[in-house]
Amino acid sequence: MTTEERVRLQKQFVETIGLEYEKEGMQPVSGRILALLMVMDKECFTFDEIIEELEISKSAASVALRMLQLRNNVEYITFPGDRKRYFRLKRVEPYHIFEETRRKMLRDIENIGKILALKANPDTPNSQFLKEIKQMMEFFNESLDQLKESYLKKHNSTNFSS
Amino acid sequence: MTTEERVRLQKQFVETIGLEYEKEGMQPVSGRILALLMVMDKECFTFDEIIEELEISKSAASVALRMLQLRNNVEYITFPGDRKRYFRLKRVEPYHIFEETRRKMLRDIENIGKILALKANPDTPNSQFLKEIKQMMEFFNESLDQLKESYLKKHNSTNFSS
DNA sequence: TATTCAGTTCGTAACTACACGAACTAAAAT
DNA sequence: ATTTTAGTTCGTGTAGTTACGAACTGAATA
Structure with missing residues (x-):
């Protein structure tokens, strides 16, 4: 070429x-x-x-x-x-690229929380569904920090080994 | 109220x-x-x-x-x-909400790959930066499946215990 | 067969976003 | 002091969106 x-x-x-x-x-x-x-x-x-x-x-x-x-x-x-x-x-730290996703997710978690707080009945299928989504997002959000750490560990270990 | x-x-x-x-x-x-x-x-x-x-x-x-x-x-x-x-x-499986994020990430990985393939020099700061971003995304993408599994495991285990 | 019901499609009007060029600004060079 | 450089800001025209009402469709009812 x-x-x-x-x-x-x-x-x-x-x-x-x-x-x-x-x-x-x-x-x-x-x-x-x-x-x-x-x-x-x-x-x-x-x-x-x-x-x-x-x-x-x-x-x-x-x-x-x-x-x-x-x-x-x-x-x-x-x-x-x-x-x-x-x-x-701008050469930011690679894991910063998820910051926006994370912020959006935190907003969503908050919003769903408010929606649930306003529900007459917290056990309808819709309420249950929203709760599940919220749980998933919370789990995911907590995992992000861990993920970042394990990426850094992996990334550094390859610098020392081999 | x-x-x-x-x-x-x-x-x-x-x-x-x-x-x-x-x-x-x-x-x-x-x-x-x-x-x-x-x-x-x-x-x-x-x-x-x-x-x-x-x-x-x-x-x-x-x-x-x-x-x-x-x-x-x-x-x-x-x-x-x-x-x-x-x-x-539409009450989809909660982990489906990340499908879009994942698709977008896969597109990005592919695009960065193509960008790198067209670079005259793969070792400039920009090329290095793009490579790091790509690596991070690949790592993250691979972790998503695991994350989904561990969410399901956690979710089910709470159904049986206590 | 005509009519009603439950939406869909189409053409139009109002609104919005975008990019342009012209005028402007602030600092440096002459 | 004036001109040049390196952009910024502003007003405007245009292109693209969005939502509306009117006309339409296809199925069910009378």
């Missing part, structure tokens, strides 16, 4: 991944920028490079980049004597 | 939960219907009851109910000699 071919496939894949992010509720431009930073070989893009590569306006890039930084997906670095911002993927 | 108070709080909560579903990407009317079926004491609502309770049009209800059935959140039952459909929450 030649370099040109690879780059062509990468640019194509930026669009694909961008579309997926869009379907998951992200705004189109934000999704494309995030995909760009993940897929391409260049690790840091300037504002103008992003605009040029994705053919979007400055304002669209500005708004999208602010959101991506707020969401903790993107950060920028700067260099002395250079006013440009160099945007790149 | 009187019954009227409880029902008032329930109706209020339908709106709150509906809004949350909306923020998670569900259509407004679908979110309200799902919330209605979760929160209220009545376990089965007819088409007309839903329309009346939420003050929506027949067409809006029709479209939303079709989507909720496709998404496996709602089902309806019928009774002989009664043409009405009685809509209610």
Whole structure:
């Protein structure tokens, strides 16, 4: 595979991944920028490079980049004597990617609790079903910490063994 | 708390939960219907009851109910000699609620794999970061089955003991 | 056969989100 | 002091959603 071919496939894949992010509720431009930073070989893009590569306006890039930084997906670095911002993927600890799932689950647990508290009869099939769902979520949520620990243990042990 | 108070709080909560579903990407009317079926004491609502309770049009209800059935959140039952459909929450196995998370994660794993395959250099900080994320997701995905099993075991054992 | 019932489909109007370009800002260079 | 650089903010047009009412369908009833 030649370099040109690879780059062509990468640019194509930026669009694909961008579309997926869009379907998951992200705004189109934000999704494309995030995909760009993940897929391409260049690790840091300037504002103008992003605009040029994705053919979007400055304002669209500005708004999208602010959101991506707020969401903790993107950060920028700067260099002395250079006013440009160099945007790149924010490299968070891998297990942080479940934080959002966890927050959502905690909200759900709380909501179901409130629903159950308002029920006239806590033993109807619906109430029972909601209780089961809540239990499952609570169990799962408690397991997350353990899972994180065992991942770290496994990850470290491979560093020492072999 | 009187019954009227409880029902008032329930109706209020339908709106709150509906809004949350909306923020998670569900259509407004679908979110309200799902919330209605979760929160209220009545376990089965007819088409007309839903329309009346939420003050929506027949067409809006029709479209939303079709989507909720496709998404496996709602089902309806019928009774002989009664043409009405009685809509209610679909009571799936609790651990099914993670199926969507899992599917999304498998897609992500696949996508990151493709991204890495297209990288010129697999050892840059970005590539390393993506690899770690992928590993974490793979570990997590493998743990899900185990988690499900141990949930079932725990759930059953409490049925026999004490 | 006509009518009612229980929804579905379709066309439309109102609303919303998105991205654009133009105007603006703040800091640095000339 | 003026110009350039590197973005940000704002107002607007457009495209896409959403929900409505009216017309329709298909089954059951009269």
